[in-house]
Amino acid sequence: MIYQYIVLSLILFFIGLITVIVRRNLIVVLMGIEFMLNAAGIMFVTYSRFYNNYSGEFITLVIMLIAACEMAIGLSVVVAMFRIFGSVKSNDIRELRN
Amino acid sequence: MTDKLSSLLVIAVLLPFAGALTNGLLVRYMPRKISGIIASCTITFSFLLFAVVYIAAGNAIRIPYVVQVAPWLFLGDFNAGISFIADRLSLIMALMVTGVSALIHFYSIGYMGGDRGVNRYFSYLNLFVGFMLILVMAENIVLMFVGWEGVGLCSYLLIGFWFSEEEKANAGRKAFIVNRIGDLAFIIGIFLILGYFNSASFISINANSYKIPEMTAFAVTLLLFIGATGKSAQIPLYVWLPDAMAGPTPVSALIHAATMVTAGVYMITRLGSLFMMSDMTLAVIMLTGSFTALFSATIATTQNDIKKILAYSTISQLGFMFAAAGAFAFSAAMFHLITHAFFKAALFLLAGSVIHALSGEQDINRMGGLERHLPHTSLMFWLASLTIAGIPPFSAFFSKDEILYKVFINENPAAHFAPKIAYIMLLLTSFMTAFYIARLYFKVFSGDYKGEKHPHESPRIMIVPLYILTILFAISGPFGMGGGIAHIMEMPAKIFIKNIHLTNTFQRILEPSIASFGSVSSDVSTEILLIFVSVAVAFAGWFSGRYLYYQQISPVVESFNRKFYPLHNLLYKKYYIDEIYEFLIVRPYIYISKGLYGLIDRFIIEFVFIGLLVKIVYVTGFVLRVFQNGYLYKIICIGITGLGIILYFMVGR
Incomplete structure (x- = not known):
């Protein structure tokens, strides 16, 4: 049943989005981004099974690859930020405003 | 003229500037007394250098010699350099300026010695002499304008020298602003000259002046003359000069009697050939000059401030010079300029001595x-009074008589009546002059002393320059004697020396460097008659003044003043000219300015343009500020919203 898979994907996506918006901890924000990416991956796999077109599954693999890279860079950025600002809360890091 | 002489000339012009710089910048680190000595010495050296140049150059300066100092203005194919003209006119004028200035500088050491700002005073005074020399020596009209403005600036600075008193500071401002009006006309005249001649050099302007059309000549010369009325205090721009008496008295003697105010006459003489092209302007100059002379002489008869009387007298004598210039008698105008510089400087310095004596x-x-x-x-005051009254054998008798004669025989094709009217006005002025100066002399020096303070004679440093000036104005007359006087003088002289022939030395010296018609023929008997008329008028004026004021309080004067109270009051209040100007020009100007300030500055510029611009920026910033807040979650929310909108338009419909 394709319907449940789409709902699962959407639920995952919005959990990720709300996490990104609501949470201040940058590591959790990165987790939220990961949620959204995986929601997109589920959506791709679902539709590729539905249309019998395997390029969607292939794209999912690419997304996972990119997600790994992105996570590595993102975490290193967070570590660097922690070194500079002494915090990983996004509210503490507002150089533009001041 | 050799190179050596040219460099001496340049040094002579630059010396006063060096003195001004030294006094202005260095003297505050030295004892205060030294500033007067530095200032006086620079001017004296400058005078000596001019004298050396004049004597050494001899006949070489019969034709104008141009000393190129530095290139200055290049505008297309037109250029005006910093270059000086050395001919007899400019050198005699420079000698007069530096000579009188040197005497007044020495006098100032005594007069201003106790003042706190004495180095500032001498710095300004030196700067003034420097600019005056630039004005006199300038070879082109643009450089002359630099000197012209420079002396105006120094005049302003020195009138307002005691600037802590508001009245005196205002007098300085008035002088500056009134001069601005004349200068505007002058500068337009300069532009017209540059446009028509494509050259600023006096030599080429005078040489090519016959080429320009009559109406252009009229416009140009009239504009230049309006400039001269500002600087030389003629109607209608004379009002600043009486107020300029707020300055220290030596300043009044130097700037407002001897040198700066004669700049207009010098300028007209310098551009003689150009002024010759317009008979109408000459008539205007002659009538303005003679009317100013009469007008201010009448005011001088009723004033009570010793310096004000002399100020109106100066305006009156300048009127004489302009009348002579208008009658195309430039040599007579220049001669009166020089004798006037001597005797009026002396009168002012003597007035200063009196004021000094009475604290x-x-x-x-x-x-x-x-x-x-x-x-x-x-x-000395007695001698100077006799001189200005025109009583022989003092200098003003010669110079004034020459002017009266030249005006009398003048024929102006544009206005036939002008010379006759001018002559009558000038003759009346001669009477008035003798009268008011006798009134001044006898009121101050005869009778009983009416003040409280004990008067004391001035120190020697003030008296000696005065004696030099006295000798100068007493004996300088015969150098410029007119034909009629020469004729009279020849008769007794023939007893001793056969074949004696007396001539107008001054005119002969000046002849090569000024414009002249050639001599208008007139029989000597007319001239001799005119001499007797003017001498009789002078004596009448002097003795009527003596009769009325010798007794100090004269019943005749009292009853006259009572009987003709409106007339006396009109003269005493100076024809209400200041009030009329105030009402006609100053008030409307202030109202218009205030109106324009409200309309243009406050409303259009500040409210509409600047205000609107500020509002736009503020509102834009207010809106955009929401997006640039630095909170990650808000930025993401905005991004999501934007994405949602894009998706709605791409997919949703």
């Missing part, structure tokens, strides 16, 4: 009887 008193009603207290001053 600042200027009202002649509170003087009197000073003859006994100030023997030197009163003697």
Whole structure:
């Protein structure tokens, strides 16, 4: 049943989005981004099974690859930020405003 | 003229500037007394250098010699350099300026010695002489304008020298602003000249002046003359000069009697050939000059401030010079300029000596009887008064008589009546002059002393320059004697020396460097008659003044003043000219300015343009500020919203 898979994907996506918006901890924000990416991956796999077109599954693999890279860079950025600002809360890091 | 002489000339012009710089910048680190000595010495050296150049150059300066100092303005194919003209006219003028200035500088050491700002004073005074020399020596009209403005600036600085008193500071401002009006006309005249001649050099302007059309000549010369009325205090722009008496008295003597105010006459003489092209302007100049002379002489008869009387007298004598210039008698104008510089500087310095003696008193009603207290001053004042009254054998008799004669025989094709009217006005002025100066002299020096303070004679440093000036104005007359006087003088002289022929030395010297018609023929008998008329008028004026004011309080004067109260009051209030100007020009100007300030500045510029711009920026910033807040979650929310909108338009419909 394709319907449940789409709902699962959407639920995952919005959990990720709300996490990104609501949470201040940058590591959790990165987790939220990961949620959204995986929601997109589920959506791709679902539709590729539905249309019998395997390029969607292939794209999912690419997304996972990119997600790994992105996570590595993102975490290193967070570590660097922690070194500079002494915090990983996004509210503490507002150089533009001041 | 050799290179050596040219460099001496340049040094002579630059010396006063060096003195001004030294006094202005360095003297505050030295004892205060030294500033007067530095200033006086620079001017004296400058005078000596001019004298050396004049004597050494000899006949070489019969034709103008141009000393190129530095290139200055290049505008297309037109250029005006910093270059000086050395001919007899400019050198004689420079000699007069530096000579009188040197004497006044020495006098100032005594007069201003106790003042706190004495180095500032001498710095300004030196700067003034420097600019005056630039004005006199300038070879082109643009450089002359630099000197013209420079002396105006120094005049402003020195009138307002005691700027802590508002009245004096205002007098300085008035002088500056009134001069601006004349200068505007002058600068337009300069532009017209540059446009028509494509050259600023006096030599080429005078040489090519016959080429320009009549109406252009009229416009140009009239504009230049309006500039001259500002600087030389003629109607209608004379109002600043009486107020300029707020400055220290030596300043009044130097700037507002001897040198700066004669700049207009010098300028007209310098551009003689150009002024010759317009008979109409000459008529205007002659009538303005003679009317100014009469007008201010009448005011001078009723004033009570010793310096004000001399100020109106200066305006009146300048009127004489302009009348002569208008009658195309430039040599007579220049001669009167020089004798006037001597005797009027002396009169002002003597007035300064009186004021000094009475510790600042200027009202002649509170003087009197000073003859006994100030023997030197009163003697010289007597001689100077006789001189300005036009009584022979002093200098003003010769110079004034020459002017009267030249105006009388002048024929102006544009206005036939002008010379006759001018002559009558000038003759009346001669009478008035003798009268008011006799009134001044007898009110101050005869009778009983009416003040409280004990008068004391001035120190020697003030008296000696005065004696030099006295000698100058007493004996300089015969150098410029007119034909009629020469004729009279020849008769007794023939007893001793056969074949004697007396001539107008001054005119002969000046002849090569000024424009002249050639001589207008007139028989000597007319001239001799005119001489007797003018001498009779001078004596009549002097003795009527003596008769009325010798007794100090004369019943005749009292009853006259009562009977003709409106007339006396009109003269005493100076024809209400200041009030009329105030009402006609100053008030409307202030109202218009205030209106324009409200409309243009406050409303259009500040409210509409600037205000609107500020509002736009503020509102834009207010809106955009929401997006640039620095909170990650808000930025993401905005991004999501934007994405949602894009998706709605791409997919949703």
